[in-house]
Amino acid sequence: MRRLPACSHTRTLAQGIPVTRIDLRQLPSTSTLLRDYVHRFSALAPFYAQDPREPGAFQAQAEARDRRAYPRRDLCAVLQAQNLAWGAPEAVTDQIRALGAADAVAVVTGQQTALFGGPLYTLYKALTTLALARRLGTALQRPVVPLFWMASEDHDVAEADHVQLADRSGGLRTLRVSAWEAPAGFMPANLRLGPDMAAALEELRALLPATEFSPWLAGTLEGAFAPGRTLAEAFARWMMALLGEDGLVLVDPADPRLKRLASGVFQQELADAPRTAQHILAVSERLRAGGYPVQIESRPDAVNCFLLSGGRHALVREAAGFRLRDTGELMAAAELQRLVEEAPERLSPNVALRPVVQDALFPTVAYVAGPGELAYFAQLRPVYAHFGVPMPLLVPRAFLTLAEPRFLQLMERFRLGLPDLTLEPEQLTSRVLRTLLPPDVEVTLAKARDAVSEIFQGVGEAVAAVDPTLRATAGQAAGHIRGHLDQLERKAVQALKRREADTHQQLLRLCLALMPGGRPQERVFPALPYLAKYGPALLASLRQAIDGPGWEHQLVSLGGSPEQSRKDA
Numbered sequence: 001m002r003r004l005p006a007c008s009h010t011r012t013l014a015q016g017i018p019v020t021r022i023d024l025r026q027l028p029s030t031s032t033l034l035r036d037y038v039h040r041f042s043a044l045a046p047f048y049a050q051d052p053r054e055p056g057a058f059q060a061q062a063e064a065r066d067r068r069a070y071p072r073r074d075l076c077a078v079l080q081a082q083n084l085a086w087g088a089p090e091a092v093t094d095q096i097r098a099l100g101a102a103d104a105v106a107v108v109t110g111q112q113t114a115l116f117g118g119p120l121y122t123l124y125k126a127l128t129t130l131a132l133a134r135r136l137g138t139a140l141q142r143p144v145v146p147l148f149w150m151a152s153e154d155h156d157v158a159e160a161d162h163v164q165l166a167d168r169s170g171g172l173r174t175l176r177v178s179a180w181e182a183p184a185g186f187m188p189a190n191l192r193l194g195p196d197m198a199a200a201l202e203e204l205r206a207l208l209p210a211t212e213f214s215p216w217l218a219g220t221l222e223g224a225f226a227p228g229r230t231l232a233e234a235f236a237r238w239m240m241a242l243l244g245e246d247g248l249v250l251v252d253p254a255d256p257r258l259k260r261l262a263s264g265v266f267q268q269e270l271a272d273a274p275r276t277a278q279h280i281l282a283v284s285e286r287l288r289a290g291g292y293p294v295q296i297e298s299r300p301d302a303v304n305c306f307l308l309s310g311g312r313h314a315l316v317r318e319a320a321g322f323r324l325r326d327t328g329e330l331m332a333a334a335e336l337q338r339l340v341e342e343a344p345e346r347l348s349p350n351v352a353l354r355p356v357v358q359d360a361l362f363p364t365v366a367y368v369a370g371p372g373e374l375a376y377f378a379q380l381r382p383v384y385a386h387f388g389v390p391m392p393l394l395v396p397r398a399f400l401t402l403a404e405p406r407f408l409q410l411m412e413r414f415r416l417g418l419p420d421l422t423l424e425p426e427q428l429t430s431r432v433l434r435t436l437l438p439p440d441v442e443v444t445l446a447k448a449r450d451a452v453s454e455i456f457q458g459v460g461e462a463v464a465a466v467d468p469t470l471r472a473t474a475g476q477a478a479g480h481i482r483g484h485l486d487q488l489e490r491k492a493v494q495a496l497k498r499r500e501a502d503t504h505q506q507l508l509r510l511c512l513a514l515m516p517g518g519r520p521q522e523r524v525f526p527a528l529p530y531l532a533k534y535g536p537a538l539l540a541s542l543r544q545a546i547d548g549p550g551w552e553h554q555l556v557s558l559g560g561s562p563e564q565s566r567k568d569a
Contacts (some may be wrong), residue, residue: 018408019545020555024399028422029520033292034371038396038551047287047378049391052549057393058365062105062140064390065363071261075361076100078257083250086236091247098143099249099362105142107133108358109368109397110149113188113235114160115177116204116225117242120522120530121370125397126239127546129368130246132395135548136365144365145249148239149358152189152232152254153348154522155312160188160231163526165207168511170505172524175204186313188231189254197227208528209281213535217528219507241528242539253357256345262357263344268387269304269353273317277302279382280352287378293377296352304353304383307336308346351376356387364392368549370395395549400542401514401521402530404558410510414503418555421515428511429504433493436500445489452481534558 024030025039036043041051050057079096093444098104109129111122121531126148133146153158162176177200180191201221208214224237236250251258259266269276280298287294303322314325321332324334339346349357355377358364369377377394384391403411414432420429428462463470516524530538538558545556 013313018557021552022335022418022555024551024553026168026417026419028180028419028519031293031371031375034396036292037374037394038150043290044292044378046455047283047381047395050393052366052393052395057315058136059140060310061089061365061390061393062103062142064463065105065365066103068363068390070361070363072102072104074261078255078261079249079251082236082252082255083240084249086233086240086242088240089244091245092240094503094538095145095247095249099145101143104145105136105140105363105365106145106147107366107368108134108147108362108364108392110151110358112151112154112156112160113232115231116163116221116526117235118160118163118237118526120288120400120525120527121397123242123527123542124400124522124546124550125368125370126243126248127246127399127542128549130243130248131543131546131548132366132368143554146247147249147251147362147364149251149253150232150236151354152230152235152252153187153306153308153312155187157188157191163204163528164516164524165204166516166525167207170508170512172512172516173207175200175207184504187254188235189252191231193225193227193229193231193234195227197225201225204528211532211535216535217532229268246543253354254345254348258361259344259347262361263340265349265353265357265360265387266305266340266344267337267348270322270333272386273303273315274301276304276352276383276386279386280379283379283382292378293375294379295372296337296379304350306348306350307331308348312348313350314350352380352383355380356383356389359384359392360387360389366393366395368397369394396551398548398550399520399522399553400545401553401555402558403514407510407513408555408557410506414507416510418514418553421511422518424518425508425511427506430493432507433500433503436503445485448485449482452485456481466501530558 025035027279033044041048041053045051048213052058063194076096076099079099080093083096085094099106107129109125111118111125114122117123129146129148133144137144159179162174165175167173177193177196182437202223203216205214205218208217214363220238220241224241225234229237232252232254236252239248239250253259277298278300280296280394281300284294284296284298299316301316301318303317305315307313307315307324313327315322315336316325318330320331322336323330355367359367367373367377374394374396377391381391415435416428416432423431456474459477460474461470463474511518514521534541541556541558545554
């Protein structure tokens with residue numbers, strides 16, 4: 001059993017919060033592309049604008065934005081109206097006014113709007129964006145505005161209509177909302193929360209720990225996720241309640257006013273289609289040749305935007321015009337171009353065009369990306385060039401695992417690192433218990449195995465002198481005996497298991513808390529159970545831990561040091 005990775009190190013934040021930093025290469029869940037982006041950027045340099053850790057990189061990006069014109073006055077007007085409707089405090093409206101300055105730039109992140117705020121990593125992306133904007137504001141001596149682009153037109157509602165929580169039986173419980181006041185298949189921008197939200201909130205409260213912070217959390221949830229609101233609006237109010245005082249500016253790109261400001265991008269995409277799709281296909285081949293997976297699966301006739309008409313329809317380019325892929329309906333090119341001019345809100349960018357629309361509107365110097373976004377941005381450099389929009393620097397979001405001291409104490413007791421928790425709980429239990437075997441048992445069995453190998457090597461040589469074919473038979477006999485010894489060891493482990501049932505249960509709880517189902521905690525759990533337990537202090541702890549981009553993974557201790565809670569484990 002290995003200990004915490006040798007390359008990890010622990011630091012203590014200003015609030016006394018222990019944080020262990022772990023090299024991303026130690027975690028099996030880290031993609032090859034993310035590992036290389038962090039540790040071997042030169043291998044990926046042709047696919048991105050620049051290495052964000054290169055001296056002067058952000059300054060160069062800011063100066064490039066100074067040479068472009070942005071519709072700042074119109075943008076600020078739309079953002080003020082949007083954010084005030086979601087309950088924005090003065091910290092947010094101040095940031096929006098700052099964006100109107102001629103030298104202001106932006107740090108942007110984004111995520112699909114989801115029920116109850118979605119997984120923890122959504123919060124981490126927002127906090128990384130805030131931290132980086134603060135850093136750059138000081139370094140560049142100009143306004144740097146943190147923006148959160150809400151992907152309210154994402155079609156994958158099945159990813160956004162539920163949360164997963166640990167239940168009292170030691171398993172995962174999925175709380176899903178399915179009764180929407182809109183037909184199935186609509187986008188979060190259109191889906192309205194139905195009257196069943198009251199029952200969903202009641203079920204949620206039953207799954208969360210009851211603490212002194214429960215009334216605050218319940219009030220905040222009810223204030224955001226009220227029946228009749230769209231999922232996008234509810235998400236916006238939730239994020240505003242958590243991070244509004246930090247100055248995070250939210251953007252809903254479904255707003256027709258923003259679509260009009262971005263209509264030039266849509267017009268060019270339709271006029272040039274399917275050229276940008278072919279650019280993506282070409283760069284995809286280069287990525288595959290380098291051994292990297294491709295995130296955006298394009299096709300030669302694809303158009304990188306959707307038509308919104310009773311749903312979201314993918315378009316393909318044909319000689320006769322544009323065809324709706326799902327219905328087969330054909331639209332003349334002139335008809336679709338006229339539609340963009342008159343009603344640009346009827347178009348929605350897909351994953352390939354969305355970043356270009358975003359960065360054509362805003363003076364984006366950096367985008368805070370998760371692993372999947374890093375992968376699809378690697379396919380977009382020629383698309384940015386095609387539209388004449390500068391590609392921003394890509395910085396990885398913070399990667400965190402939150403651990404109560406009792407779980408850190410268990411990791412220390414069993415000499416476990418975070419990567420070990422990706423094992424199946426049964427396999428992990430066997431490995432831990434094997435280390436708990438009395439030393440003389442392991443030593444005796446190891447000596448027996450060595451003795452069997454030595455004895456039967458001699459036996460094999462002796463019988464081979466009589467008949468060479470008997471050497472293999474001697475080897476098989478040795479294998480049988482070693483097998484019996486292995487079986488004896490397994491039985492000893494099983495006996496230890498029966499004596500150490502508590503250890504098994506502790507490891508199950510540890511895996512569920514930090515690596516549920518073998519997946520990173522941040523991709524499974526929402527912030528809700530931690531907010532219920534620690535209240536607003538959780539956000540203060542996260543602000544301390546997330547001080548910039550996620551070049552490493554952080555194991556963050558909540559509620560004090562492991563030593564303070566040894567008796568609770």
